[in-house]
Amino acid sequence: xxxxxxxxxxxxxxxxxxxxxxxxxxxxxxxxxxxxxxxxxxxxxxxxxxxxxxxxxxxxxxxxxxxxxxxxxxxxxxxxxxxxxxxxxxxxxxxxxxxxxxxxxxxxxxxxxxxxxxxxxxxxxxxxxxxxxxxxxxxxxxxxxxxxxxxxxxxxxxxxxxxxxxxxxxxxxxxxxxxxxxxxxxxxxxxxxxxxxxxxxxxxxxxxxxxxxxxxxxxxxxxxxxxxxxxxxxxxxxxxxxxxxxxxxxxxxxxxxxxxxxxxxxxxxxxxxxxxxxxxxxxxxxxxxxxxxxxxxxxxxxxxxxxxxxxxxxxxxxxxxxxxxxxxxxxxxxxxxxxxxxxxxxxxxxxxxxxxxxxxxxxxxxxxxxxxxxxxxxxxxxxxxxxxxxxxxxxxxxxxxxxxxxxxxxxxxxxxxxxxxxxxxxxxxxxxxxxx
Ligand code: SF4
Numbered sequence: 109x110x111x112x113x114x115x116x117x118x119x120x121x122x123x124x125x126x127x128x129x130x131x132x133x134x135x136x137x138x139x140x141x142x143x144x145x146x147x148x149x150x151x152x153x154x155x156x157x158x159x160x161x162x163x164x165x166x167x168x169x170x171x172x173x174x175x176x177x178x179x180x181x182x183x184x185x186x187x188x189x190x191x192x193x194x195x196x197x198x199x200x201x202x203x204x205x206x207x208x209x210x211x212x213x214x215x216x217x218x219x220x221x222x223x224x225x226x227x228x229x230x231x232x233x234x235x236x237x238x239x240x241x242x243x244x245x246x247x248x249x250x251x252x253x254x255x256x257x258x259x260x261x262x263x264x265x266x267x268x269x270x271x272x273x274x275x276x277x278x279x280x281x282x283x284x285x286x287x288x289x290x291x292x293x294x295x296x297x298x299x300x301x302x303x304x305x306x307x308x309x310x311x312x313x314x315x316x317x318x319x320x321x322x323x324x325x326x327x328x329x330x331x332x333x334x335x336x337x338x339x340x341x342x343x344x345x346x347x348x349x350x351x352x353x354x355x356x357x358x359x360x361x362x363x364x365x366x367x368x369x370x371x372x373x374x375x376x377x378x379x380x381x382x383x384x385x386x387x388x389x390x391x392x393x394x395x396x397x398x399x400x401x402x403x404x405x406x407x408x409x410x411x412x413x414x415x416x417x418x419x420x421x422x423x424x425x426x427x428x429x430x431x432x433x434x435x436x437x438x439x440x441x442x443x444x445x446x447x448x449x450x451x452x453x454x455x456x457x458x459x460x461x462x463x464x465x466x467x468x469x470x471x472x473x474x475x476x477x478x479x480x481x482x483x484x485x486x487x488x489x490x491x492x493x494x495x496x497x498x499x500x501x502x503x504x505x506x507x508x509x510x511x512x513x514x515x516x517x518x519x520x521x522x523x524x525x526x527x528x529x530x531x532x533x534x535x536x537x538x539x540x541x542x543x544x
Pocket of ligand 1: 142143145146147150151152154211212213245269
């Protein structure tokens with residue numbers, strides 16, 4: 109039997125699914141693709157008016173998760189897993205195991221279905237001691253009792269998509285909740301015993317101005333949430349909002365105003381005691397735990413309320429994924445499940461792996477992925493981490509890019525590694541495209 113250290117995908121020899129979880133994978137993403145209706149800006153793999161498939165979908169999901177435990181032979185690999193010893197790798201080893209139910213709107217699932225999904229996940233990654241997150245839409249959270257029972261099932265982190273506290277904006281976005289409902293859902297979640305709550309907001313929204321965004325920031329910093337994710341609006345071409353903006357029916361703030369909003373967020377959240385640890389993420393700083401041993405004396409201490417699941421992505425950990433359109437990454441491969449709900453259900457029912465594609469990372473992919481993920485973090489990418497993961501020297505592979513971006517004031521390089529400057533965080537996409 110070969111060493112079980114990579115994702116195993118092979119042709120069917122039995123009616124079993126054929127994805128074998130490698131020993132030691134500690135992170136699992138589960139996609140729940142149902143929404144009440146599609147928001148005007150959303151291009152995620154999510155579907156409205158398909159609630160009648162929930163039961164069949166969860167059946168399929170549980171079978172896919174069970175299949176992840178099925179051993180299989182290893183196909184050949186072009187890249188071999190490096191022995192990583194950098195402090196980033198050690199920090200990654202210190203992450204809690206994680207299970208993340210994202211979507212879509214997982215909080216649309218009735219509790220018995222969530223219970224079944226979690227039981228199937230528990231057989232792969234024990235819920236005990238894990239960070240277990242469920243994404244929730246304030247318009248679907250069914251009150252304190254639902255939230256209390258969710259907590260009772262072992263869910264210990266809630267991620268709520270609030271997006272705005274301005275009702276006219278919420279309507280333009282097509283959200284199904286009001287600002288008052290978002291405030292009430294958050295208060296219910298706190299009373300239900302959730303101490304670790306993330307709140308998602310978007311800035312650069314249609315009709316939004318600086319004073320309005322500032323008022324939102326001032327209000328939410330009094331809520332004492334453990335974590336905030338603040339994203340600048342991205343207009344995706346396939347969305348109704350894009351067509352409205354291009355057609356001149358809706359206007360959005362220009363880049364300068366959006367940049368100023370981001371700076372105000374950094375300033376006000378910092379003043380309120382939040383630590384920014386990633387381009388779009390802040391965690392309450394009064395929960396700092398002693399840094400892991402690997403980080404002592406370095407910049408690698410992270411707030412304890414940082415999202416461990418997302419840290420697994422940014423620190424290039426392996427993670428499994430299940431559900432329609434879900435993406436997994438087991439070095440040196442990525443894989444994606446089929447997108448459609450019905451396609452997903454029928455493939456699993458037929459005993460086939462619901463995989464749409466598997467990509468083997470080339471050396472160039474690996475370099476780019478290491479930079480694109482790692483630079484999102486304020487700690488950046490250390491030379492040692494790049495060397496361990498890629499078997500090459502960062503300063504040699506990207507010599508001209510580092511020189512150019514440093515001269516532009518977007519990147520800061522020292523003897524340990526590279527990281528975005530504050531201006532670089534503001535213009536992150538311009539930096540990232542230089543590494544692809
Ligand atoms: S609730 Fe979230 S996943 Fe669903 S359509 Fe809106 S933005 Fe997309």
